[in-house]
Every structure is written in C-alpha cells, then in structure tokens.
Amino acid sequence: MKTFNIAAAILLALTGAMGLPAQAQDLSGIHRQELSRHDLSIPGWEEHQQRLEIDPGRTAPKHKHPGEEIIYVIEGTIEYQLEGQPPVALKAGDVLFVPAGVVHSAKNVGQTNAAELGTYVVPKGKPLIEWIK
Numbered sequence: 001m002k003t004f005n006i007a008a009a010i011l012l013a014l015t016g017a018m019g020l021p022a023q024a025q026d027l028s029g030i031h032r033q034e035l036s037r038h039d040l041s042i043p044g045w046e047e048h049q050q051r052l053e054i055d056p057g058r059t060a061p062k063h064k065h066p067g068e069e070i071i072y073v074i075e076g077t078i079e080y081q082l083e084g085q086p087p088v089a090l091k092a093g094d095v096l097f098v099p100a101g102v103v104h105s106a107k108n109v110g111q112t113n114a115a116e117l118g119t120y121v122v123p124k125g126k127p128l129i130e131w132i133k
Contacts, residue, residue, distance in 0.1 A: 029058030048120040054108040062105045062132040067122030069098040076114025079107045103132050
C-alpha cells in the first residue's frame with residue numbers, strides 16, 4: 001500500500017508540473033521520462049528532452065506545447081495526428097517537427113512498445129504541455 005501511495009504522489013506531482021489536472025486525461029499506458037532541461041543562450045527560453053513510451057494500442061491524447069517539438073521515433077510505429085493535417089505513421093528512425101501551439105496526438109499503432117525522443121524549445125516558466133479536451 002505504501003508503494004502505491006508513493007507512486008500516486010509522484011504521478012500527481014508530475015502531472016501538476018506538466019500543467020495537467022491529474023483527473024483530466026487518461027494517461028494510462030503513457031510513460032514520460034525527463035532526460036534533460038537547460039536554459040538556452042536565447043534569454044527566456046529553455047530546452048526539455050523527454051523519452052515518451054506508449055503501450056500498444058494506447059494514445060497520448062490531444063495536447064499542445066508553447067514552443068516547438070522535434071520528435072525522433074526510437075522504436076515501434078507511432079501515428080501522429082496534427083491538427084489540420086492527415087495522420088502520419090512514423091517508424092524507428094523517422095523525425096517529425098511540430099510547430100508551437102499546434103494541437104496533436106500520438107498513438108502506438110503497432111503490437112509492441114513504441115517510444116520517441118521529444119526535444120522541446122519553449123519559453124521558460126510556461127507549462128510544457130497543455131491538454132486539450
């Protein structure tokens with residue numbers, strides 16, 4: 001029980017740090033790990049680098065970022081839906097650029113784990129993710 005409470009507290013802390021009310025989205029099967037976060041030489045801007053893993057059949061729901069996102073698919077096949085564009089399925093080694101403020105989602109359309117490396121260039125101090133209902 002203690003392990004569950006610690007895990008729940010960590011999840012609440014992480015979702016709050018990402019600008020998400022914990023109960024607003026179903027994020028089961030979506031695993032995020034922050035790898036890097038540094039100030040840039042451009043005043044007021046920072047970079048974040050995260051590994052996102054998506055279980056088979058799961059979707060990272062619609063969201064947007066206050067800056068640009070550069071996605072590198074590490075493994076599996078992920079279908080990205082960017083607002084106003086047809087869906088695109090990318091496999092390991094493919095890259096996708098998501099402009100600032102563009103609503104998008106990502107779905108693991110394969111039978112195995114899918115993972116991406118997301119690099120974000122964003123204004124410092126703003127929530128990294130804004131979830132869209």
